[in-house]
Amino acid sequence: MTTNGSHQVLTFVLGNETYGVDILRVQEIRGWSAVTKIPHAPAHVLGVLNLRGSIVPIVDLRMRFALERVEYTAVTVIIVMSVNTPAGRRDFGVVVDGVSDVVDVNSAEVKPAPELGSRSATDYIRGLVSVAERMVVLLDIDRLIGRDLAISAGVDGEEALAASAA
Amino acid sequence: MTVDLAQFHDAFFEESFEALDAMEAALLKLDVGSPEPELINTIFRVAHSIKGGSATFGFTEIASFTHSLETLLDELRSGAMAVTVALSDLLLKSVDVMRAMLRAVQAKQPIDSQRVSDLQFDLEVAIANKSAQAAAAPVSAAVAGGAHSAAAGGSGAQAEPAVTAPASSRWRIRFHPYRELLARGNDPLRMLRELAALGELAVWVDAQMLPPLADVNPQDCYLAWSLELPGEVAEEAIKQVFEWAEGDCDLTIERVAAGTNDFLASPQAPVVTPAPASALAATTPAQVAAPETTSATPAVGAVPTIATAATPLRAEAPAKTEASISGDSGSIRVSVEKIDELMNTVGELVITQAMLSQLGSHFDGPEAEKLRGGLAQLERNMRELQESVMRVRMLPISFVFSRFPRMVRDLAQRLGKQIELKLTGEQTELDKTVLEKIGDPLVHLVRNCIDHGIESPEARVGAGKPAEGTVHLDACHRGGNIAVEVSDDGGGLDKERILAKARARGLVGPNDSLTDSEIHELIFLPGFSTAEKTTDVSGRGVGMDVVRRNVKALGGKIDLKSEPGRGSRFTITLPLTLAIVDGQSVAVGTETYIVPLISIVESMQLKATGVTRLSGRSEVLSFRGDYLPIIRLHELFGVEPRSRALHEGLVVVAEGDGRRVGLFVDDLLGQQQVVIKSLETNYGHIEGVSGATILGDGSVALILDVPGLIRAASMRAAA
Numbered sequence: 045m046t047t048n049g050s051h052q053v054l055t056f057v058l059g060n061e062t063y064g065v066d067i068l069r070v071q072e073i074r075g076w077s078a079v080t081k082i083p084h085a086p087a088h089v090l091g092v093l094n095l096r097g098s099i100v101p102i103v104d105l106r107m108r109f110a111l112e113r114v115e116y117t118a119v120t121v122i123i124v125m126s127v128n129t130p131a132g133r134r135d136f137g138v139v140v141d142g143v144s145d146v147v148d149v150n151s152a153e154v155k156p157a158p159e160l161g162s163r164s165a166t167d168y169i170r171g172l173v174s175v176a177e178r179m180v181v182l183l184d185i186d187r188l189i190g191r192d193l194a195i196s197a198g199v200d201g202e203e204a205l206a207a208s209a210a
Numbered sequence: 211m212t213v214d215l216a217q218f219h220d221a222f223f224e225e226s227f228e229a230l231d232a233m234e235a236a237l238l239k240l241d242v243g244s245p246e247p248e249l250i251n252t253i254f255r256v257a258h259s260i261k262g263g264s265a266t267f268g269f270t271e272i273a274s275f276t277h278s279l280e281t282l283l284d285e286l287r288s289g290a291m292a293v294t295v296a297l298s299d300l301l302l303k304s305v306d307v308m309r310a311m312l313r314a315v316q317a318k319q320p321i322d323s324q325r326v327s328d329l330q331f332d333l334e335v336a337i338a339n340k341s342a343q344a345a346a347a348p349v350s351a352a353v354a355g356g357a358h359s360a361a362a363g364g365s366g367a368q369a370e371p372a373v374t375a376p377a378s379s380r381w382r383i384r385f386h387p388y389r390e391l392l393a394r395g396n397d398p399l400r401m402l403r404e405l406a407a408l409g410e411l412a413v414w415v416d417a418q419m420l421p422p423l424a425d426v427n428p429q430d431c432y433l434a435w436s437l438e439l440p441g442e443v444a445e446e447a448i449k450q451v452f453e454w455a456e457g458d459c460d461l462t463i464e465r466v467a468a469g470t471n472d473f474l475a476s477p478q479a480p481v482v483t484p485a486p487a488s489a490l491a492a493t494t495p496a497q498v499a500a501p502e503t504t505s506a507t508p509a510v511g512a513v514p515t516i517a518t519a520a521t522p523l524r525a526e527a528p529a530k531t532e533a534s535i536s537g538d539s540g541s542i543r544v545s546v547e548k549i550d551e552l553m554n555t556v557g558e559l560v561i562t563q564a565m566l567s568q569l570g571s572h573f574d575g576p577e578a579e580k581l582r583g584g585l586a587q588l589e590r591n592m593r594e595l596q597e598s599v600m601r602v603r604m605l606p607i608s609f610v611f612s613r614f615p616r617m618v619r620d621l622a623q624r625l626g627k628q629i630e631l632k633l634t635g636e637q638t639e640l641d642k643t644v645l646e647k648i649g650d651p652l653v654h655l656v657r658n659c660i661d662h663g664i665e666s667p668e669a670r671v672g673a674g675k676p677a678e679g680t681v682h683l684d685a686c687h688r689g690g691n692i693a694v695e696v697s698d699d700g701g702g703l704d705k706e707r708i709l710a711k712a713r714a715r716g717l718v719g720p721n722d723s724l725t726d727s728e729i730h731e732l733i734f735l736p737g738f739s740t741a742e743k744t745t746d747v748s749g750r751g752v753g754m755d756v757v758r759r760n761v762k763a764l765g766g767k768i769d770l771k772s773e774p775g776r777g778s779r780f781t782i783t784l785p786l787t788l789a790i791v792d793g794q795s796v797a798v799g800t801e802t803y804i805v806p807l808i809s810i811v812e813s814m815q816l817k818a819t820g821v822t823r824l825s826g827r828s829e830v831l832s833f834r835g836d837y838l839p840i841i842r843l844h845e846l847f848g849v850e851p852r853s854r855a856l857h858e859g860l861v862v863v864a865e866g867d868g869r870r871v872g873l874f875v876d877d878l879l880g881q882q883q884v885v886i887k888s889l890e891t892n893y894g895h896i897e898g899v900s901g902a903t904i905l906g907d908g909s910v911a912l913i914l915d916v917p918g919l920i921r922a923a924s925m926r927a928a929a
Contacts, residue, residue, distance in 0.1 A: 082893070101892055
């Protein structure tokens with residue numbers, strides 16, 4: 045991500061909030077379809093899906109953020125993103141309520157997230173930015189999902205975090 | 211015209227490494243004292259082609275080194291030098307050095323010049339020693355030809371054995387290039403010019419093979435030449451001109467008396483040149499007799515004869531065919547990535563085809579029958595395609611075995627043991643990925659056999675065995691698997707010592723008595739070594755556990771049989787391929803799982819009475835006189851089953867790690883070959899699951915790993 049100038053962000057809705065991810069990380073957007081459960085996975089890792097021949101894990105962001113669960117409907121979408129982890133690049137799908145828009149975000153306008161409580165609870169938030177009167181929460185998916193992956197893959201979580209922070 | 215030579219580097223390296231392997235293999239087969247000429251030729255050709263290639267690409271250090279090597283080999287080839295143990299050691303070292311140089315150049319690293327020049331010095335010394343010898347006592351010059359008489363500092367052409375050798379004689383050269391001469395970077399014009407520089411050159415060109423203009427390929431050479439040079443030109447000088455073209459042409463250089471000006475003359479003294487000489491002589495008697503012969507040898511037909519001789523030559527003299535192998539062999543080099551890509555695409559196609567077949571069964575109407583016919587045809591074709599692609603990935607196990615002769619030789623030498631290595635079943639094919647990963651475990655096993663298994667020659671003789679021990683590597687297909695065996699006729703496992711060691715380490719209680727197979731199991735424990743002193747060969751305790759782990763990671767298993775005083779045998783059983791597994795689909799609730807067929811013993815329906823509960827919790831089923839624990843998959847995987855009552859579902863008796871369990875599932879769905887997809891690419895390892903596959907409807911099913919399941923279940927039971 046560039047530190048100055050602007051970059052494009054894909055925004056999506058989750059409950060009442062709007063979130064944004066770097067568009068360069070987005071592989072594809074697809075409708076919801078049933079997943080295959082995987083044993084011993086964290087509750088928010090719903091299962092795996094066949095994405096043109098490769099097996100991609102799917103995370104429910106609502107559950108990840110401890111939001112109220114909703115039924116999956118025809119408009120529920122999965123955003124497939126690539127995540128950098130200590131073990132290399134991985135593809136991951138996140139279930140969100142709906143995709144909104146692609147917006148240009150000027151890096152200078154990004155405000156840091158206010159520190160509330162423990163830092164690690166919000167360290168996956170890259171910052172906040174106001175787009176058309178709405179507040180968009182910019183996510184650092186490497187931290188958000190990379191950590192899940194690392195834990196579920198049996199790598200020490202703290203170590204993975206340290207590596208992704210480095 | 212400038213050509214970017216760099217594009218050929220990879221091919222050069224690859225070919226050179228292969229050639230070095232061949233050279234090494236030939237060296238190891240070379241008998242001291244009475245070497246087989248064909249082996250020496252093979253070795254010589256390798257040195258020669260590496261020299262040529264490296265000079266072309268400007269790798270001067272390699273070219274210079276191989277030149278010295280080639281000179282030495284030429285002495286061997288001519289019989290002027292004998293093959294000794296020291297010499298074959300020197301040559302093996304040269305192989306190592308060449309390999310190291312090529313690797314360095316390939317990695318664009320500096321060459322270890324010290325090592326190279328040391329060895330090159332040794333080579334030169336060996337050559338010089340021989341030359342001194344030869345000067346003192348000229349050896350069979352008739353066979354050796356001018357090569358070494360010149361090297362021996364003799365009087366060049368004058369020292370020739372030819373009867374009519376005075377200065378008035380002339381050199382007659384018949385030079386018949388193969389068509390691909392030009393493509394190999396040789397230029398006959400340049401050679402002719404070089405010859406002309408040696409002395410007054412007479413040239414006859416033979417254009418008989420020139421096809422009609424429309425058929426001419428401008429990159430092929432269709433001409434042949436007959437040449438004459440004055441007799442005082444050194445033969446060595448002539449040979450040097452043709453040095454690079456050797457193997458790309460039929461060449462004879464012979465001495466004739468002055469005055470025989472036409473080319474219907476005969477050769478006299480045995481012809482001094484590369485391989486074709488003898489073969490050519492063999493084809494001559496049938497040819498036209500010449501009017502003006504100066505000796506009693508049968509006449510040889512002129513240029514056209516040589517032209518026709520070209521074909522039989524290739525068949526008769528294997529020495530020749532080798533050189534042109536890259537031109538006309540029936541294989542091509544393909545990068546592994548391309549094959550993997552192909553595999554993936556075919557995998558996708560199989561899935562799509564399965565999807566279509568499923569869809570097709572839903573249609574009705576007159577056209578539907580045709581559709582289904584087409585789909586069935588598609589399915590057959592797909593299966594064939596998939597099998598063909600799988601076969602592309604298969605390589606003979608000799609790729610792995612070939613490293614052992616050298617290793618065994620070196621180790622045996624270092625440990626002062628006499629060992630014969632027997633290789634069988636080298637042509638057994640298996641998947642390249644499996645092949646790559648089986649190498650290290652095998653190396654370890656062979657090292658163990660040599661270090662621990664085979665006794666010293668004295669001990670062997672004392673035990674009434676031949677002084678030379680045998681290590682046997684064998685590979686064969688067994689069902690859908692491949693079995694690789696490493697056996698030795700050494701002392702076998704020392705059970706007492708293993709047991710004592712295990713007791714000392716507290717692995718076994720002082721009063722426990724163990725069966726043989728339990729004792730054998732001990733050596734697979736991490737950090738277990740009975741070696742009294744740690745050598746650099748083995749004994750550091752990293753070993754058999756790693757071997758077993760590697761074999762298991764490949765979905766295989768390793769067994770051990772050992773008899774005291776008779777030797778031991780390790781058997782590795784491996785799947786043929788890692789990409790596809792034969793599986794049984796089972797249903798648990800709404801989920802589908804694949805159980806590899808290789809793990810399944812039997813599937814059965816339980817009667818309510820067939821199950822016993824132990825201490826109220828764990829369930830046990832009676833199966834052929836055994837009691838097997840039941841693993842309820844739904845519990846282990848946290849899935850809602852259709853039924854929890856054991857008699858309403860089915861039990862799949864599966865085996866893993868030598869243990870049997872009953873897997874309780876709702877239903878059996880069908881057997882199919884499934885393409886294994888990694889879960890670890892995007893997720894991670896899941897205990898009890900070896901991977902995933904994509905079913906006909908596009909959904910994902912997990913493939914069960916039975917040994918992992920058993921571990922996971924026993925951990926749960928213990929918790």
